[in-house]
Amino acid sequence: MTRPFAVPRFNRYGVLAIYKFEIARALRTLVQSLVTPVITTSLYFIVFGSAIGSRMHSVDGVSYGAFIVPGLIMLTLFTESITNASFGIFYPKFTGTIYELLSAPVSPLEIVIGYVGAAASKSVTLGLVILSTAALYVPMRIQHPEAMVALLALTAATFSLFGFIIGIWAKGWEQMQVIPALVLTPLTFLGGAFYSIDMLPPAWRTFSLFNPAVYLINAFRWSFYGRTDVGIGISLAFTLGFFAVCAGVVAWIFRSGYRLKN
Amino acid sequence: MRPVISIQQLHKRYASGPAALKGIDLDIRKGEIFALLGPNGAGKTTLINVVCGIVTASAGKVFADGHDVTRDYRAARAKIGLVPQELSTDAFETVWATVTFSRGLFGRAPNPPYIESLLRDLSLDDKRNARIMTLSGGMKRRVMIAKALSHEPEILFLDEPTAGVDVELRRDMWALVRGLREQGVTIILTTHYIEEAEEMADRIGVINDGSLIVVDDKAALINKLGKKQLTLQLREPLRGIPADLAAWGLDLKADGSELVFTYDIDHSIDISALVRRLHELSIEFSDMHTRQSTLEDIFVSLVSKRR
Numbered sequence: 001m002t003r004p005f006a007v008p009r010f011n012r013y014g015v016l017a018i019y020k021f022e023i024a025r026a027l028r029t030l031v032q033s034l035v036t037p038v039i040t041t042s043l044y045f046i047v048f049g050s051a052i053g054s055r056m057h058s059v060d061g062v063s064y065g066a067f068i069v070p071g072l073i074m075l076t077l078f079t080e081s082i083t084n085a086s087f088g089i090f091y092p093k094f095t096g097t098i099y100e101l102l103s104a105p106v107s108p109l110e111i112v113i114g115y116v117g118a119a120a121s122k123s124v125t126l127g128l129v130i131l132s133t134a135a136l137y138v139p140m141r142i143q144h145p146e147a148m149v150a151l152l153a154l155t156a157a158t159f160s161l162f163g164f165i166i167g168i169w170a171k172g173w174e175q176m177q178v179i180p181a182l183v184l185t186p187l188t189f190l191g192g193a194f195y196s197i198d199m200l201p202p203a204w205r206t207f208s209l210f211n212p213a214v215y216l217i218n219a220f221r222w223s224f225y226g227r228t229d230v231g232i233g234i235s236l237a238f239t240l241g242f243f244a245v246c247a248g249v250v251a252w253i254f255r256s257g258y259r260l261k262n
Numbered sequence: 263m264r265p266v267i268s269i270q271q272l273h274k275r276y277a278s279g280p281a282a283l284k285g286i287d288l289d290i291r292k293g294e295i296f297a298l299l300g301p302n303g304a305g306k307t308t309l310i311n312v313v314c315g316i317v318t319a320s321a322g323k324v325f326a327d328g329h330d331v332t333r334d335y336r337a338a339r340a341k342i343g344l345v346p347q348e349l350s351t352d353a354f355e356t357v358w359a360t361v362t363f364s365r366g367l368f369g370r371a372p373n374p375p376y377i378e379s380l381l382r383d384l385s386l387d388d389k390r391n392a393r394i395m396t397l398s399g400g401m402k403r404r405v406m407i408a409k410a411l412s413h414e415p416e417i418l419f420l421d422e423p424t425a426g427v428d429v430e431l432r433r434d435m436w437a438l439v440r441g442l443r444e445q446g447v448t449i450i451l452t453t454h455y456i457e458e459a460e461e462m463a464d465r466i467g468v469i470n471d472g473s474l475i476v477v478d479d480k481a482a483l484i485n486k487l488g489k490k491q492l493t494l495q496l497r498e499p500l501r502g503i504p505a506d507l508a509a510w511g512l513d514l515k516a517d518g519s520e521l522v523f524t525y526d527i528d529h530s531i532d533i534s535a536l537v538r539r540l541h542e543l544s545i546e547f548s549d550m551h552t553r554q555s556t557l558e559d560i561f562v563s564l565v566s567k568r569r
Contacts, residue, residue, distance in 0.1 A: 007336045011336070017362075017365075100344075104368050107336070
């Protein structure tokens with residue numbers, strides 16, 4: 001039992017353990033994880049895509065049903081990334097099993113790779129499932145598939161990181177719901193998921209440019225249809241900036257022990 | 263020999279509350295069983311949590327096998343296993359999954375034969391595929407021990423390992439601790455059951471109100487701080503201690519029918535001289551018995567003295 005042992009410079013077994021634990025949790029709750037968002041998205045397609053969309057003009061040469069697909073995927077990606085990642089780290093805090101994570105030879109970076117990596121993997125999978133579901137309802141084309149996958153991964157990672165912060169910050173279940181319900185959903189709905197911001201009156205259009213969701217949704221829509229309301233460079237810069245801010249906050253959390261160590 | 267754990271001037275003050283640790287200095291020797299005793303809120307768990315990385319110290323240094331637990335936490339933590347006081351377990355995972363998870367978390371490559379033998383040693387082998395939430399409290403405690411041992415630690419912290427467990431599990435636990443010690447594992451345990459410390463520990467530390475009051479070998483502690491009491495059952499009750507016996511510092515109990523003599527354990531007292539003196543004073547007794555103070559008596563007197 002006392003064989004000499006040194007943890008390698010990168011604790012890959014530790015990262016893998018967290019990752020597998022989180023994926024196993026998703027597989028156990030496959031219905032909530034996969035089926036629920038698919039049903040919700042299908043309802044959007046039936047209502048907006050087929051019922052209402054059939055009576056609407058096409059937007060920039062794209063049928064309304066197809067136009068809303070990227071926005072809907074983003075909507076799901078935001079909420080699912082945040083929910084998965086926040087729950088992943090909140091649950092051990094809630095049950096007390098966090099002691100093991102804090103006393104293990106895993107670095108903050110390894111913990112984040114494990115939790116955020118798992119949450120982002122789940123979101124990307126879900127995004128692709130929703131994309132496949134959408135293809136059943138509306139004809140679609142993807143002009144920049146590599147960019148689409150890259151944006152999907154980047155957004156999933158960014159919002160999973162954001163969710164991880166919420167999970168550490170939250171003291172109870174109510175706080176876990178606050179940011180997604182009060183901040184995220186309004187921003188996404190007003191961020192051009194269901195319309196082009198060019199359709200808005202000038203004042204509202206300018207106002208919308210302060211909404212971060214606008215940039216994410218437009219960049220993603222650009223990868224599908226090659227057209228965007230705002231510059232793709234700005235969109236990308238914004239996403240990367242948000243990722244950097246979240247990474248900075250996580251680094252600070254681990255350095256200070258905020259709500260992890262008292 | 264270098265201590266396996268070295269704690270130097272450790273202070274901890276929580277944001278809301280008084281100081282929990284007030285300058286603790288403590289060295290743990292390799293391969294020993296060290297029992298940390300103290301009343302509730304004395305700082306036992308805080309001390310363990312600082313060593314294990316769960317709580318950040320306000321000041322001071324801790325080394326585990328020569329590695330600073332803050333700066334070189336990776337090397338330090340790999341050597342340490344912790345069984346916390348609270349029964350904190352996952353609910354939906356199986357026993358096998360949670361123990362395998364712990365091993366991976368501590369950076370060890372998978373080793374199913376080792377996990378199997380560990381579960382066997384802890385009588386968990388038939389529960390390996392059971393979900394943790396279906397287990398009894400005692401079984402969950404065993405699972406937590408299996409998790410702590412999953413990465414083959416050299417140092418094991420057991421925080422109140424036998425609190426609320428049945429006799430059988432307690433015996434199993436003691437056997438396990440002895441077995442681990444034979445394999446060279448250093449064990450630090452906190453307990454409320456003083457007889458457990460008396461039975462198991464090589465050395466004992468008493469902590470009260472954030473300070474270590476005493477650290478010593480168990481036998482030395484009992485010899486140094488322990489007392490013996492000789493109780494004589496008198497044939498005729500006495501109203502008071504006769505003046506001729508004043509120098510002996512005797513007590514009268516049970517309405518004067520018991521004469522009690524309290525003395526140090528170091529055997530420097532000549533009991534026969536007292537008996538001769540009683541005979542000369544025609545104080546007769548029908549029975550006698552002696553009692554040696556237990557670790558519990560010592561503990562209570564140490565802790566109450568400081569209150």
